[in-house]
Amino acid sequence: MxxxxxxxxxxxxxxxxxxxxxxxxxxxxxxxxxxxxxxxxxxxxxxxxxxxxxxxxxxxxxxxxxxxxxxxxxxxxxxxxxxxxxxxxxxxxxxxxxxxxxxxxxxxxxxxxxxxxxxxxxxxxxxxxxxxxxxxxxxxxxxxxxxxxxxxxxxxxxxxxxxxxxxxxxxxxxxxxxxxxxxxxxxxxxxxxxxxxxxxxxxxxxxxxxxxxxxxxxxxxxxxxxxxxxxxxxxxxxxxxxxxxxxxxxxxxxxxxxxxxxxxxxxxxxxxxxxxxxLREGQDAVLKRHQMAGNAMLQGIQAMGLRPYGDLKHKMSNVVGVYIPESVNGEQVRHDLLNLFNIEIGTSFGPLKGKVWRIGTMGYNARQDAVLHTLQSLETALRRAGLVLPAGAGVDAAMAVYAGATETRHD
The missing domain is CATH 3.40.640.10 (Type I PLP-dependent aspartate aminotransferase-like (Major domain))
Incomplete structure (x- = not known):
């Protein structure tokens, strides 16, 4: 054994x-x-x-x-x-x-x-x-x-x-x-x-x-x-x-x-x-970290030309739904992310089965490097699937969210 x-x-x-x-x-x-x-x-x-x-x-x-x-x-x-x-x-x-x-x-x-x-x-x-x-x-x-x-x-x-x-x-x-x-x-x-x-x-x-x-x-x-x-x-x-x-x-x-x-x-x-x-990090600080990571992921997804799911005014900070582009095989993209990049994202079920991916930014993974790595890998997987995307736009948008937060703190 x-x-x-x-x-x-x-x-x-x-x-x-x-x-x-x-x-x-x-x-x-x-x-x-x-x-x-x-x-x-x-x-x-x-x-x-x-x-x-x-x-x-x-x-x-x-x-x-x-x-x-x-x-x-x-x-x-x-x-x-x-x-x-x-x-x-x-x-x-x-x-x-x-x-x-x-x-x-x-x-x-x-x-x-x-x-x-x-x-x-x-x-x-x-x-x-x-x-x-x-x-x-x-x-x-x-x-x-x-x-x-x-x-x-x-x-x-x-x-x-x-x-x-x-x-x-x-x-x-x-x-x-x-x-x-x-x-x-x-x-x-x-x-x-x-x-x-x-x-x-x-x-x-x-x-x-x-x-x-x-x-x-x-x-x-x-x-x-x-x-x-x-x-x-x-x-x-x-x-x-x-x-x-x-x-x-x-x-x-x-x-x-x-x-x-x-x-x-x-x-x-x-x-x-x-x-x-x-409690060591501070509950307010953890909330802000999740909000930051979730917003960076959302902005990155949108900058790539992908469409988020649901009423964004009431979206959880820690997970975003993403409509699967009609021209790609959603399960193949998930397979490539998992087996080529070691990244797992979620599928969906019920009325959303086969229509939506769910991407989380939670707990230990609500951090900048995890967000950027996921966006870059998703872009590559989608390109391999034949989708035409603006190069690096997702990562750039996410980095801008983090950069803006840093500038605000410095101010």
Whole structure:
């Protein structure tokens, strides 16, 4: 058996991305027991770090062991009882994922949709809330399938006004786009590491407000047979998953340290380092770095004569959709980028299958050299495919973005 020998890929798709080297180093750390005081102290530290990442005072902020989908499922199955109404605004593939998970929890799922490449106006969502009267509003912030970023700033106040819980999946957007848990009155948010946080898939940081925790705890009391008249009237039902039961996970991370699972220590070490890298650089600085890299990539794509996808006013900073020129084979171009230049960009699916590439600038890869190398390599691959392009225009445009930023700083 041979040791791992992976090619040196530059991952410039919609995620996963190359990890920060410090994260990989942290994940090589030897283990201790799950109740060792050193281990539990690091668990406490991780909770404190992610309160800063999420910009929240929520006590219940910790990791769900599993990919970002584990965090989504934990949030939804822990708060939704069979028959509960949930409203899910869908503007891409991952809205459909929220709907599927909610359906599996036997919730009454109500959806509204806008065409891919667009986002919702808050009034559309409030109108639907008034009509449906859901228990939960569940929405994605950034959907990499369409590269769109849904504005959330007004939704928390709307939900509070109508006594609705507000959950969002911010996996693809956190750290690369603004996110304010407390300011926006978000009741629950879950994310993954493999996008702008610069880590591997496999851990799902989550944060819950007191309102959300109360709902989850009441379901746990029902399960334990502690039923008061309110619970009985509501005919509360037990959380259908043991692994994703957030009330039990809260007790595991809390002072009680009640055994629920064995914490994925290596992922905890990696998650901790992702937060440290973000906070060490500074959240505002990381946002600006993603905005700079995303704008440089966008300007480069446009200068090459390629057409970006979707409503650019609402584009995520960390990924851009690019229409595949009709005269070229999109998969052949991706093949050449991967096998000749060791660069991976994304394809698409659903209504965009075969029509759009998705190019990311996330985490460790949201940097000038990665942007320039990708643009130059894409230009070469497109020339090999027979497309006539203005020589060097993409790289020149991207360099102008960075040069302008440098001049502004000097000024």
């Amino acid at each position: 041979q040791p791992l020998t992976l090619p040196p890929r530059l991952l410039m798709g919609p995620g996963p991305i190359n990890c920060y080297p410090q994260v990989l180093s942290a994940m090589s750390t030897q283990l201790v027991g799950q109740y060792d005081p050193t281990m539990t102290s690091y668990m406490n530290e991780v909770m404190a770090l992610y309160r800063q990442v999420f910009k929240t005072q929520n006590q219940q902020t910790f990791l769900v062991d599993g990919t970002s989908r584990a965090g989504i499922e934990a949030a939804l199955v822990s708060c939704l009882e069979p028959g509960d109404k949930v409203l899910i605004p869908i503007f891409g593939r991952f809205g459909h994922l929220l709907a599927e998970i909610a359906e599996r929890a036997d919730a009454q799922v109500h959806t509204i949709e806008v065409p891919w490449g667009e986002v919702f106006d808050p009034q559309q969502i409030e109108d639907a809330i008034k009509r449906v009267q859901p228990k939960v509003l569940a929405i994605v912030q950034g959907d990499t399938s369409t590269t769109m970023l849904q504005p959330l700033e007004e939704l928390g106040a709307i939900c509070r006004a109508h006594d609705v819980l507000f959950y969002t999946d911010a996996t693809a957007s956190i750290a690369g786009n603004p996110f304010e848990t407390d300011l926006w009155q978000v009741d629950a948010v879950s994310v993954g590491l493999q996008k702008c946080l610069g880590g591997p898939s496999g851990s799902a940081p989550i944060s819950m407000s007191g309102r959300f925790v109360d709902v989850v705890r009441k379901r746990h009391h029902v399960e334990a047979g502690i039923r008061d008249s309110h619970h009985q009237d509501a005919q509360g039902q037990r959380i259908r998953s043991n692994y994703f039961d957030l009330s039990m996970i809260m007790d595991y991370w809390g002072e009680e340290r009640l055994n629920h699972h064995t914490e994925a220590a290596t992922m905890l070490f990696g998650s901790r380092q992702c937060a440290i890298e973000l």
